Amino acid sequence: MKSTGIIRGLDNMGRVVIPKEIRKFLDMTEGKDEFEIYMQDDCIVLKKHKPTCIFCNAEENCIEFENQMVCKKCIDKMQIIKEENSNI
Numbered sequence: 134m135k136s137t138g139i140i141r142g143l144d145n146m147g148r149v150v151i152p153k154e155i156r157k158f159l160d161m162t163e164g165k166d167e168f169e170i171y172m173q174d175d176c177i178v179l180k181k182h183k184p185t186c187i188f189c190n191a192e193e194n195c196i197e198f199e200n201q202m203v204c205k206k207c208i209d210k211m212q213i214i215k216e217e218n219s220n221i
């Protein structure tokens with residue numbers, strides 16, 4: 134883990150502002166993007182949340198369906214299953 138040398142305070146509501154340069158580096162958009170919060174020993178790790186396929190966790194080529202993300206490979210697999218089981 135690399136130190137940024139940046140120290141930020143916790144406000145009265147428990148919030149910390151992520152420095153603009155870090156948000157820019159991670160290509161984060163305020164009001165839109167989200168972080169996943171991890172704990173590691175006495176550290177809090179923030180990772181930019183990337184929606185992933187509910188079946189295989191792929192990040193690439195995902196579309197939203199019924200409020201879930203599904204990747205093209207899994208859609209293709211479901212299409213094959215549908216064709217193989219045309220009686221259902």
Ligand SMILES: [Zn+2]
Pocket residue numbers: 186187188189190191203204205206207208
């Ligand atoms: Zn998938």
